Amino acid sequence: MTLGSELAEQPKVVRRLLAEGWPDARECGRRLARVEHLTLAARGSSDNAATYGKYLFEGLAGVVTALAAPSLVTRYGLAPSFARGGVIGISQSGAGPDVAAVVSEARAARAATIAITNRAGSLLARSAERTFLLRAGPERAVAATKTYTATCVALALIAATLAEARGRSALSLAGLDLALDEAVGLDPEARRLARAIGRPRHIVVLGRGFEYASALECALKIKELGRIWAEPYSSADFLHGPVALLRKGTPVLVFAARGSTGSEGRSTVDGLRRRGARLYAVTNDPAIAERADGAVLLERPLSEALMPITFVVVAQHLAIALARLRGLDPERPAGLSKVTRTR
Amino acid sequence: MTLGSELAEQPKVVRRLLAEGWPDARECGRRLARVEHLTLAARGSSDNAATYGKYLFEGLAGVVTALAAPSLVTRYGLAPSFARGGVIGISQSGAGPDVAAVVSEARAARAATIAITNRAGSLLARSAERTFLLRAGPERAVAATKTYTATCVALALIAATLAEARGRSALSLAGLDLALDEAVGLDPEARRLARAIGRPRHIVVLGRGFEYASALECALKIKELGRIWAEPYSSADFLHGPVALLRKGTPVLVFAARGSTGSEGRSTVDGLRRRGARLYAVTNDPAIAERADGAVLLERPLSEALMPITFVVVAQHLAIALARLRGLDPERPAGLSKVTRTR
Numbered sequence: 171m172t173l174g175s176e177l178a179e180q181p182k183v184v185r186r187l188l189a190e191g192w193p194d195a196r197e198c199g200r201r202l203a204r205v206e207h208l209t210l211a212a213r214g215s216s217d218n219a220a221t222y223g224k225y226l227f228e229g230l231a232g233v234v235t236a237l238a239a240p241s242l243v244t245r246y247g248l249a250p251s252f253a254r255g256g257v258i259g260i261s262q263s264g265a266g267p268d269v270a271a272v273v274s275e276a277r278a279a280r281a282a283t284i285a286i287t288n289r290a291g292s293l294l295a296r297s298a299e300r301t302f303l304l305r306a307g308p309e310r311a312v313a314a315t316k317t318y319t320a321t322c323v324a325l326a327l328i329a330a331t332l333a334e335a336r337g338r339s340a341l342s343l344a345g346l347d348l349a350l351d352e353a354v355g356l357d358p359e360a361r362r363l364a365r366a367i368g369r370p371r372h373i374v375v376l377g378r379g380f381e382y383a384s385a386l387e388c389a390l391k392i393k394e395l396g397r398i399w400a401e402p403y404s405s406a407d408f409l410h411g412p413v414a415l416l417r418k419g420t421p422v423l424v425f426a427a428r429g430s431t432g433s434e435g436r437s438t439v440d441g442l443r444r445r446g447a448r449l450y451a452v453t454n455d456p457a458i459a460e461r462a463d464g465a466v467l468l469e470r471p472l473s474e475a476l477m478p479i480t481f482v483v484v485a486q487h488l489a490i491a492l493a494r495l496r497g498l499d500p501e502r503p504a505g506l507s508k509v510t511r512t513r
Numbered sequence: 514m515t516l517g518s519e520l521a522e523q524p525k526v527v528r529r530l531l532a533e534g535w536p537d538a539r540e541c542g543r544r545l546a547r548v549e550h551l552t553l554a555a556r557g558s559s560d561n562a563a564t565y566g567k568y569l570f571e572g573l574a575g576v577v578t579a580l581a582a583p584s585l586v587t588r589y590g591l592a593p594s595f596a597r598g599g600v601i602g603i604s605q606s607g608a609g610p611d612v613a614a615v616v617s618e619a620r621a622a623r624a625a626t627i628a629i630t631n632r633a634g635s636l637l638a639r640s641a642e643r644t645f646l647l648r649a650g651p652e653r654a655v656a657a658t659k660t661y662t663a664t665c666v667a668l669a670l671i672a673a674t675l676a677e678a679r680g681r682s683a684l685s686l687a688g689l690d691l692a693l694d695e696a697v698g699l700d701p702e703a704r705r706l707a708r709a710i711g712r713p714r715h716i717v718v719l720g721r722g723f724e725y726a727s728a729l730e731c732a733l734k735i736k737e738l739g740r741i742w743a744e745p746y747s748s749a750d751f752l753h754g755p756v757a758l759l760r761k762g763t764p765v766l767v768f769a770a771r772g773s774t775g776s777e778g779r780s781t782v783d784g785l786r787r788r789g790a791r792l793y794a795v796t797n798d799p800a801i802a803e804r805a806d807g808a809v810l811l812e813r814p815l816s817e818a819l820m821p822i823t824f825v826v827v828a829q830h831l832a833i834a835l836a837r838l839r840g841l842d843p844e845r846p847a848g849l850s851k852v853t854r855t856r
Contacts, residue, residue: 206597207550207577214753225582229591234550234598236579239568241722241749245773248572254549255577268749371714372742379584394754399715399742406584406611406855410557411737414847430588445848504757505788512749 173311173501177486181350183306183316184479187323188343192331194302195324199331201282201300202233205256211238211272212260213512215314215387219321220260222383222478226329229380230475232338240268240512243275252276258284258328262309262317264292268512273297286324288317302328312506313394315486318387319350322479342473346480349470353483359466360484364491366464367450370421373398374412374447376405377425378434384425384452384478388485395493395500405438418446423488424462425481428455429474436461452484516654516844520829524693526649526659527822530666531686535674537645538667542674544625544643545576548599554581554615555603556855558657558730562664563603565726565821569672572723573818575681583611583855586618595619601627601671605652605660607635611855616640629667631660645671655849656737658829661730662693665822685816689823692813696826702809703830709807710793712839713764716741717755717790719748720768721777727768727795727821731828738836738843748781761789766831767805768824771798772817779804795827 202208208227210220220237227235238257243249244267257276259269264287274297277283285298288306295301304320323346330341367373373392377385382404389402403412405424416422422442426435432455439461443449451458451465454477459465466484468477493500545551551570553563563580570578581600586592587610600619602612607630617640620626628641631649638644647663666689673684710716716735720728725747732745746755748767759765765785769778775798782804786792794801794808797820802808809827811820836843 207579209577213750217750224579225585228579228582228593229585229589232592232594234552234579234593234595236550236567236571236577239571239722239725241747241774242568242572245722245777246572247773249575250571250577251575252577379582379588382582390754394757397757399744399758401742401744404584407556407560409855411733411849414737414740414849415742416848430590431584434588505759506754506757512752 173313173315173490176309176311177315178354180316180319180483181347181354183320184323184350185347186305187320188347190305191324191327195327195331197300198284198302198328199335201284202256202332203335205233205254205282207255208233208235209238209252209255209257210235210260211240211257211269213266213269215318215390216260216262216321218383218387218390219318219325221386222322223325225380226325226475230329230338230341231332231336238272240272243272244268249275251279252281253279256282256284258286259294259298260286260321261294262288262314264289264294266512270294270297286321311501312503312508313391313500319479319482326476341475343476345470345472346476349472349480350483352468352470353480356466356484357487360487361491363450363464363466364488364495367421367492369496371399372420373400374408374420374422375400375402376408376422378405378431380475380478381425381427381481384481384485387482388423388489391485391489392492394503394506395489395498396496397498397504398492416445416447420447421450422447423450426451426453426455426458427474427477452481516656516658516833519652519654520658521697523659523662523826524690524697526663527666527693528690529648530663531690533648534667534670538670538674540643541627541645541671542678544627545599545675546678548576548597548625550598551576551578552581552595552598552600553578553603554583554600554612556609556612558661558733559603559605559664561726561730561733562661562668564729565665566668568723569668569818573672573681573684574675574679581615583615586615587611592618594622595624596622599625599627601629602637602641603629603664604637605631605657607632607637609855613637613640629664654844655846655851656734656843662822662825669819684818686819688813688815689819692815692823693826695811695813696823699809699827700830703827704834706793706807706809707831707834707838710764710835714742715763716743717751717763717765718743718745719751719765721748721774723818723821724768724770724824727824727828730825731832734828734832735835737846737849738832738841739839740841740847741835759788759790763790764793765790766793769794769796769798769801770817770820795824
């Protein structure tokens with residue numbers, strides 16, 4: 171039950187970060203205050219957190235933010251000029267050579283470099299000028315849970331300090347702790363949703379805007395743990411082609427937050443149901459929950475930009491439940507190891 | 514046979530661009546000469562071309578390059594500060610409101626703005642300061658072929674002029690025309706490869722570095738035309754989780770170029786075959802073709818950075834052949850229209 175207990179630890183880990191993480195975040199924010207652009211380097215789940223980070227850094231702090239193409243550094247010897255920018259490497263273990271290589275390259279070019287990692291003294295931490303330490307305690311399950319949410323919170327804290335330094339409006343983190351308590355408690359609802367979805371071989375997972383990262387991470391978890399072909403898409407991009415995959419009864423899971431993307435979310439749900447999809451939702455919008463064939467509804471108030479941190483906890487519950495329905499052991503996903511070292 | 518004839522036109526379209534496109538490219542290159550960063554805004558196939566463009570602009574011209582998150586502009590009213598950067602909007606039709614909105618936002622902030630489109634006078638062309646016109650002639654098939662390769666060539670021409678302006682080493686386009694002739698002629702080999710792959714419900718499509726875009730575009734075509742669940746991944750990221758999807762006999766298609774990623778490509782192929790995958794390749798590396806259960810081998814010499822433009826033509830042949838094997842009409846993909854207008 172390593173995975174389950176690490177999942178349940180998330181509110182505690184996030185409370186610890188909210189209490190102790192600000193000094194690290196302010197250090198990072200100061201170092202990044204005058205960069206012309208940001209690059210986020212990561213793999214796997216951390217790369218999904220980086221996608222969330224892109225929305226935070228561009229949307230809240232106003233800094234154009236790229237996701238790194240590490241092979242340009244490690245394979246082609248064709249790194250871009252990082253000199254006037256910032257590079258943030260993200261890795262739970264801090265052991266990935268390619269992420270550290272991007273950070274080292276940037277540091278040699280005198281860019282601002284930051285490591286977000288759960289391991290002080292790791293290769294990644296040693297490569298960067300500053301480290302934001304996740305303080306999540308050891309993560310032993312192969313599937314990342316608490317380090318994923320901790321990374322998202324770290325990115326939000328850094329983006330919040332950077333937004334302040336650049337005179338953009340602040341991000342309120344109020345209520346995040348209580349919203350995580352709620353999400354962790356939604357295990358029965360997530361299991362009910364899993365039973366409604368059943369044992370499909372495929373599923374489409376959609377999210378728009380800030381929720382795109384939720385779709386990416388949920389699909390990755392469903393692939394890793396449930397061995398189901400889960401296709402993540404921005405709902406905008408899904409309509410540009412992949413919608414051809416839909417047949418009558420194809421399950422589609424939508425992450426939909428109330429607010430800026432709310433009315434579009436509702437029409438996406440209606441449109442896909444008209445095309446015959448079975449429509450499931452993780453949402454804080456009662457109107458979407460009502461339209462769906464099954465939903466987990468979150469009710470705690472929280473800033474739209476932070477909802478992905480709570481939605482993903484429901485996604486973790488759901489992926490575990492889908493794996494169990496297929497008779498798989500989520501503690502021992504097929505063919506995976508905890509640390510993957512890409513060079 | 515609209516699709517087939519547009520596919521076959523590609524060498525002509527590319528020759529026309531190589532003959533007539535340089536003045537547009539130099540205009541664009543001059544406008545971008547001093548930007549601090551680049552953002553590429555696109556959807557669907559054009560977004561896959563943008564991924565290729567990211568590797569060109571970062572690797573050859575040295576400019577940190579982000580892919581746009583259009584919803585920050587169109588949904589959240591939280592655009593990043595584009596002021597000191599460049600934004601390139603890419604759309605065959607030029608009709609997508611969200612891509613044009615990102616370009617307009619950037620232009621209002623006095624960023625350098627460029628449209629790459631096949632339609633002079635389109636919404637996108639009117640939104641940008643400069644237009645690179647694809648000159649591909651009308652594209653009527655729903656699945657993009659010639660406008661995809663034309664976009665890739667446009668990006669290569671612009672990146673080449675920008676690399677020169679920034680004192681980075683030049684990109685040679687020598688041999689691109691002949692390499693495209695070869696690729697268009699490989700239809701029988703692609704059909705043979707399709708028969709070897711058969712009629713799977715799923716396929717994994719991998720590419721590394723510059724070839725990552727080939728994997729994305731090939732998977733999209735296979736989804737659109739063949740209605741097969743095609744999972745595209747960087748081979749580096751695939752090993753971080755999604756590898757759990759593999760079962761004995763799962764088909765994996767690899768785009769693998771000789772050169773910087775060559776030895777890694779060979780060990781990826783060996784590793785996945787050991788895990789029981791049926792391994793197929795589009796490659797110019799005889800050692801990879803030999804290791805695979807089926808391959809299309811390209812032989813014309815061409816710069817590694819340009820290989821994706823020829824590999825993708827083989828991918829188009831392959832997607833059409835896979836669709837036909839399943840009794841589908843690639844001229845009329847299910848549920849799709851040519852222009853998708855995301856707001």
